[in-house]
Amino acid sequence: QITLKESGPTLVKPTQTLTLTCTFSGFSLSTSGVGVGWIRQPPGKALDFLALIYWNDDKRYSPSLKSRLTITKDTSKNQVVLIMTNMDPVDTATYYCAHRLGSTYFSYWGQGTRVTVSS
Amino acid sequence: QSVLTQPPSVSGAPGQRITISCTGSSSNFGAVYDVHWYQQLPGTAPKLLIYGYSNRPSGVPDRFSGSKSGTSASLAITGLQAEDEADYYCQSYDSSLSTYVFGTGTEVTVL
Numbered sequence: 733q734i735t736l737k738e739s740g741p742t743l744v745k746p747t748q749t750l751t752l753t754c755t756f757s758g759f760s761l762s763t764s765g766v767g768v769g770w771i772r773q774p775p776g777k778a779l780d781f782l783a784l785i786y787w788n789d790d791k792r793y794s795p796s797l798k799s800r801l802t803i804t805k806d807t808s809k810n811q812v813v814l815i816m817t818n819m820d821p822v823d824t825a826t827y828y829c830a831h832r833l834g835s836t837y838f839s840y841w842g843q844g845t846r847v848t849v850s851s
Numbered sequence: 852q853s854v855l856t857q858p859p860s861v862s863g864a865p866g867q868r869i870t871i872s873c874t875g876s877s878s879n880f881g882a883v884y885d886v887h888w889y890q891q892l893p894g895t896a897p898k899l900l901i902y903g904y905s906n907r908p909s910g911v912p913d914r915f916s917g918s919k920s921g922t923s924a925s926l927a928i929t930g931l932q933a934e935d936e937a938d939y940y941c942q943s944y945d946s947s948l949s950t951y952v953f954g955t956g957t958e959v960t961v962l
């Protein structure tokens with residue numbers, strides 16, 4: 733059974749750096765074709781892709797946020813970490829991590845973690 | 852940014868058939884990339900509903916179906932039920948942006 737769970741701060745101040753961790757089970761990020769991505773959703777708005785890391789350490793980023801994002805993996809811990817710098821109130825959202833296998837879809841999602849950016 | 856366009860809302864009576872469109876371009880599912888659909892019930896995480904245009908994961912009722920024509924894709928729900936009230940998103944990969952992209956989302960209301 734594949735599960736993913738996001739963790740991190742619920743409140744960050746403007747200009748601070750956000751670090752989110754996705755801890756997963758039921759699959760290995762060293763298996764060919766596997767990826768773990770981050771997607772966010774501002775309140776009342778659409779899903780917004782942020783970043784994804786593949787089993788071979790290849791990465792994809794949202795072009796508009798690329799300068800602020802870093803995604804890394806720790807295969808031994810079954811974790812993927814997303815770092816987003818220079819947080820702004822417009823970054824207030826629910827942040828999801830999700831599992832990708834083989835094709836271009838996200839087959840399993842975490843429950844999401846709500847992050848509020850406010851002073 | 853949303854490079855895939857969906858209607859903001861669609862509604863229908865119980866038992867009816869509704870369709871949700873998703874318009875892309877030649878750099879995403881107009882090219883070689885598939886379109887996928889997700890259902891997001893209120894207050895929950897998105898759930899994969901359709902992958903590869905028309906394939907349903909295990910457990911998804913066959914009332915849900917997907918199709919593609921050129922640079923547009925559609926999700927159809929037949930025999931609409933109250934439990935289908937949710938937001939629906941299409942998703943693909945864009946070769947010119949080299950990234951994954953989501954649609955603008957469609958809210959389905961059962962009248």
